[in-house]
Amino acid sequence: MTNPKRISVGPVGEHITLARWGEDGSSKPPALLLHGTGFVAEVWDEVARELASRYTVYALDRRGHGDSHKPAADCYHFQDFAEDVCRVIEALDLSDIFGIGHSAGATDLLLAAKLLPKRFSRLFVMEPTVMDPRAARADGLSDRSTAAVQSVLRRQAEFDSAETVFQRYRAAPAFATWSETSLRAYIRHGFAPVGDGRVRLLCTPEIESAITLPICEAMEQVYTGDHRGNPFAWLTEIDCPVCVATTEQSWPIYKMMASRAVALIPHVSEWSFAGVGHCVGQEDPKLLLGALQIFEAKHR
Numbered sequence: 293m294t295n296p297k298r299i300s301v302g303p304v305g306e307h308i309t310l311a312r313w314g315e316d317g318s319s320k321p322p323a324l325l326l327h328g329t330g331f332v333a334e335v336w337d338e339v340a341r342e343l344a345s346r347y348t349v350y351a352l353d354r355r356g357h358g359d360s361h362k363p364a365a366d367c368y369h370f371q372d373f374a375e376d377v378c379r380v381i382e383a384l385d386l387s388d389i390f391g392i393g394h395s396a397g398a399t400d401l402l403l404a405a406k407l408l409p410k411r412f413s414r415l416f417v418m419e420p421t422v423m424d425p426r427a428a429r430a431d432g433l434s435d436r437s438t439a440a441v442q443s444v445l446r447r448q449a450e451f452d453s454a455e456t457v458f459q460r461y462r463a464a465p466a467f468a469t470w471s472e473t474s475l476r477a478y479i480r481h482g483f484a485p486v487g488d489g490r491v492r493l494l495c496t497p498e499i500e501s502a503i504t505l506p507i508c509e510a511m512e513q514v515y516t517g518d519h520r521g522n523p524f525a526w527l528t529e530i531d532c533p534v535c536v537a538t539t540e541q542s543w544p545i546y547k548m549m550a551s552r553a554v555a556l557i558p559h560v561s562e563w564s565f566a567g568v569g570h571c572v573g574q575e576d577p578k579l580l581l582g583a584l585q586i587f588e589a590k591h592r
Contacts, residue, residue: 296333296340296351298359301383308376309333309359313340314348321413323347323390326377326397328571329503330495332358334477338577339392343584347390352380354397356499358481365502370396370421370510371523374403381411391415392584394573395546396507402534402553406526414591415530416563416584418537419546419570422553423510425524430514437508444501450492454479457491474574511545527556533591535561537583541569563587 296311311333314320323343325336333351340349353360355376356368363372377400381389389412391401398417405412433441451457457479461467467475483491495503509515516522534557538550554560563583568575 296337296349300359301380302361305361307361308355308380309353310380311336311340311351311353312349313344318348320346320348321388321390322384322386323349323392324377324381324386324401325349325351326391326393326400327351327354327357328395328397329507330357330482330500331478332481332494334481335474335574337477338471338473339573339580339584342577342581350380350384350386352377352397353481354400356503357495359494362499365498366518368499368503369506369518369520370399370403370515371517371520373397373400374407374523377401377404378407381408387411388413390588391417393420394418395570396421396503402530402557403523403526405530405532405534406523409529409531412532414532414587415534416537416587417534417553418572418580419539419542419550420536420553421507421510422527422549422556423513423515423522423524424552424556425522428513428516428522432514433505433509434512437512441501441505441508444504445497447493447497447500449497450486450490451483453489454483454491457483469569470571470574471577474577478574511549524556527553528558530557531559533559533561535563535583535587537563537565537572539565539568539570539572541567543570546570561587561590 296313300307300309333353336351343349393401398420486492536550536553538547565572573580
């Protein structure tokens, strides 16, 4: 299969960029893939290439990431991301969608499925970012999480070359178990050249810090949303089948948030991946593909 085609939806300054695996005008149903915080559409490449035998596969650069628009710091609420997904679905007129999401990208799909309930056939979501609004707390974000949000600002954003990034990230615990294909795809599309061979993160530390704040608030059950309110109650209104997956080696908070999702979503099943961490799609694409095929067979 050739490399995915990049397309853009929406006006400049509000656009969402996507990668598409499959032919123009294909009659195959759509699969819609959403990455987690900090990443880009092409981190799904190994999964998407296999799915493309049965689906026209789309993956988004979520707002603030990759080539998509990068709004002000107060525009990274969960509903903002979900509405981006809805705009893409409506612009491309997608229906019968198999939604596959990871981490905060999984949350985008869950909320979008409430906003556009007739468009989705099923959702497979891996360790979504979820709070239970029935158990909301009013004491604000902890000092520990506030420090974590601030620490993102200190991340290195510019490197001597793409190969320097690869070597640095390959040695980092967060990426040590990623496939080489997934890691190189992230570096190829998640960084921009800035001259003399140097490259710079497209999701800058400032943007990632702004994205991380609501995530930490959801983790700690203190997220309140903006003037539109808190959308997490919407999870009780999702009417398509949903599988919520966890991974053996991820942090306990991810399993806790997955259990919140299971408690809220009506038509829900669970899956557990053994021997892998939070980024299962990039660590072991075949393992994920096997789970997707089983879920797909149960909910054709």
